[in-house]
Amino acid sequence: MSSFQERLIHSMQKNNSLVCVGLDIDEEKIPPFLFESSQDPFVEFTTSIIDETKDLVCAYKPNLAFYEALGSEGDRILRKTIARIPKDIIVILDGKRNDIGNTAKKYAQALFEELHGDAATVNPYLGIDGVKPFLDYSDKCSFLLCRTSNPSARDFQDLQINNEALYIKVAKTIKKWEEFGCCGLVAGATYPEELRTLRKLMGDNSPFLIPGIGKQGGDVEKTVKYGTNEDGELAVINSSRNIIYASTGEDFAEAACKETTWLRDIINKYR
Amino acid sequence: MSSFQERLIHSMQKNNSLVCVGLDIDEEKIPPFLFESSQDPFVEFTTSIIDETKDLVCAYKPNLAFYEALGSEGDRILRKTIARIPKDIIVILDGKRNDIGNTAKKYAQALFEELHGDAATVNPYLGIDGVKPFLDYSDKCSFLLCRTSNPSARDFQDLQINNEALYIKVAKTIKKWEEFGCCGLVAGATYPEELRTLRKLMGDNSPFLIPGIGKQGGDVEKTVKYGTNEDGELAVINSSRNIIYASTGEDFAEAACKETTWLRDIINKYR
Numbered sequence: 001m002s003s004f005q006e007r008l009i010h011s012m013q014k015n016n017s018l019v020c021v022g023l024d025i026d027e028e029k030i031p032p033f034l035f036e037s038s039q040d041p042f043v044e045f046t047t048s049i050i051d052e053t054k055d056l057v058c059a060y061k062p063n064l065a066f067y068e069a070l071g072s073e074g075d076r077i078l079r080k081t082i083a084r085i086p087k088d089i090i091v092i093l094d095g096k097r098n099d100i101g102n103t104a105k106k107y108a109q110a111l112f113e114e115l116h117g118d119a120a121t122v123n124p125y126l127g128i129d130g131v132k133p134f135l136d137y138s139d140k141c142s143f144l145l146c147r148t149s150n151p152s153a154r155d156f157q158d159l160q161i162n163n164e165a166l167y168i169k170v171a172k173t174i175k176k177w178e179e180f181g182c183c184g185l186v187a188g189a190t191y192p193e194e195l196r197t198l199r200k201l202m203g204d205n206s207p208f209l210i211p212g213i214g215k216q217g218g219d220v221e222k223t224v225k226y227g228t229n230e231d232g233e234l235a236v237i238n239s240s241r242n243i244i245y246a247s248t249g250e251d252f253a254e255a256a257c258k259e260t261t262w263l264r265d266i267i268n269k270y271r
Numbered sequence: 272m273s274s275f276q277e278r279l280i281h282s283m284q285k286n287n288s289l290v291c292v293g294l295d296i297d298e299e300k301i302p303p304f305l306f307e308s309s310q311d312p313f314v315e316f317t318t319s320i321i322d323e324t325k326d327l328v329c330a331y332k333p334n335l336a337f338y339e340a341l342g343s344e345g346d347r348i349l350r351k352t353i354a355r356i357p358k359d360i361i362v363i364l365d366g367k368r369n370d371i372g373n374t375a376k377k378y379a380q381a382l383f384e385e386l387h388g389d390a391a392t393v394n395p396y397l398g399i400d401g402v403k404p405f406l407d408y409s410d411k412c413s414f415l416l417c418r419t420s421n422p423s424a425r426d427f428q429d430l431q432i433n434n435e436a437l438y439i440k441v442a443k444t445i446k447k448w449e450e451f452g453c454c455g456l457v458a459g460a461t462y463p464e465e466l467r468t469l470r471k472l473m474g475d476n477s478p479f480l481i482p483g484i485g486k487q488g489g490d491v492e493k494t495v496k497y498g499t500n501e502d503g504e505l506a507v508i509n510s511s512r513n514i515i516y517a518s519t520g521e522d523f524a525e526a527a528c529k530e531t532t533w534l535r536d537i538i539n540k541y542r
Binding site for chain 1: 334337340341347367401422425437482
């Protein structure tokens with residue numbers, strides 16, 4: 001078991017939680033009053049949510065697209081956000097990066113060294129030489145896109161290769177890449193049967209990042225039963241919009257806390 | 272033909288060139304003297320190269336990983352670099368972005384609105400709903416990864432689906448996506464037979480972004496013969512390291528100019 005897996009289990013046990021809060025800041029959705037009352041509305045938004053939920057989660061997942069869409073300011077907001085996350089909670093930088101080897105090395109450097117992420121999401125389409133530079137960071141984890149949560153995941157991921165879907169081939173290949181470093185899997189809660197198959201295939205030491213509950217419609221009970229390992233652990237269950245936009249009033253952080261508590265508890269009920 | 276395709280053809284005709292210069296800034300490779308002589312070494316590096324080569328190329332391709340690896344400074348350097356590129360030369364932002372729909376929309380906003388790219392590279396693994404937000408920008412182009420230039424492209428892209436490789440299935444699907452907007456294809460020069468197949472399949476209106484000549488070993492003659500359309504156009508042939516690191520002395524920009532001229536001319540010989 002890698003040091004990342006140990007740290008993830010530690011954060012899950014410390015807060016008795018598999019919940020990951022996705023920090024997808026969106027200027028059209030964050031509480032409008034913040035733009036009037038705050039000098040730094042986005043940072044106040046993310047840090048308030050972190051402060052209210054940090055004892056209820058195992059991880060936070062800043063979604064880089066939302067920060068990049070804010071231009072240079074987004075970079076500052078992202079760094080302030082990451083800095084607020086307690087050291088014993090996992091930071092998953094969700095950028096779905098990928099490129100050929102010498103470029104992938106730079107992305108890994110950006111995410112793991114510049115931004116101090118504990119883990120990153122990585123697209124596997126380019127094969128091992130685009131993934132290995134991420135895996136070379138032995139204390140980090142790369143969550144590889146396998147079965148994504150969106151409707152058109154089927155476009156390519158379901159293509160049949162000798163009676164096996166592409167996403168299964170991808171998972172089997174990722175299983176082999178474990179010799180190079182810590183490989184996690186992204187498997188959407190919106191496809192519970194696929195999630196079950198993938199957990200069986202990957203075994204009990206593989207960290208899963210599971211998006212798709214909440215707004216995207218994934219079922220919590222199935223997600224927990226099919227996504228966790230035999231100890232009811234190593235499934236990082238992400239919710240973004242349902243939690244962080246639970247209220248757009250002045251009680252937004254308390255509402256996020258309440259929603260996180262509810263999700264943590266219902267997940268724990270099924271573990 | 273989209274306005275992007277017209278602009279690309281215009282830039283190709285204006286400079287009689289299919290060359291794209293890849294701006295992969297790397298602190299270990301840029302001329303060391305710049306760190307002593309310049310207040311702003313990276314910007315001086317990229318802008319000097321742009322100034323010397325701008326009449327010899329159809330496009331520039333900043334590779335976002337290299338800027339992100341420099342942290343907040345990288346964002347400033349990227350913006351200064353893009354600002355120096357003449358308006359009638361195409362800017363391809365190479366980030367290989369991809370995500371589910373609502374997130375992909377933010378990436379498209381970041382690349383096309385915040386950074387003013389004319390085109391972007393996009394990974395297709397998530398299917399159409401992760402790609403459509405890019406295609407919704409009707410005057411822009413999304414170059415979709417199809418056959419990448421790296422050795423392990425084969426890991427997944429060669430998997431056989433009913434006797435057809437995955438990259439062919441990807442290309443056929445991209446062909447259908449043309450109804451939503453301007454789809455280009457990334458097809459590596461390192462796989463010339465695949466390149467030929469893809470040009471036949473996509474037809475003469477499809478812009479190709481072709482990396483992999485130079486350091487990666489792709490053959491120029493085959494790249495030109497197989498990658499261009501019937502008019503000898505719409506193939507954007509990228510070279511990065513061979514051009515921008517042609518010299519690490521004070522003559523780096525002149526050396527880049529010389530290398531670009533050589534490449535432009537040899538490409539034109541085969542058109």
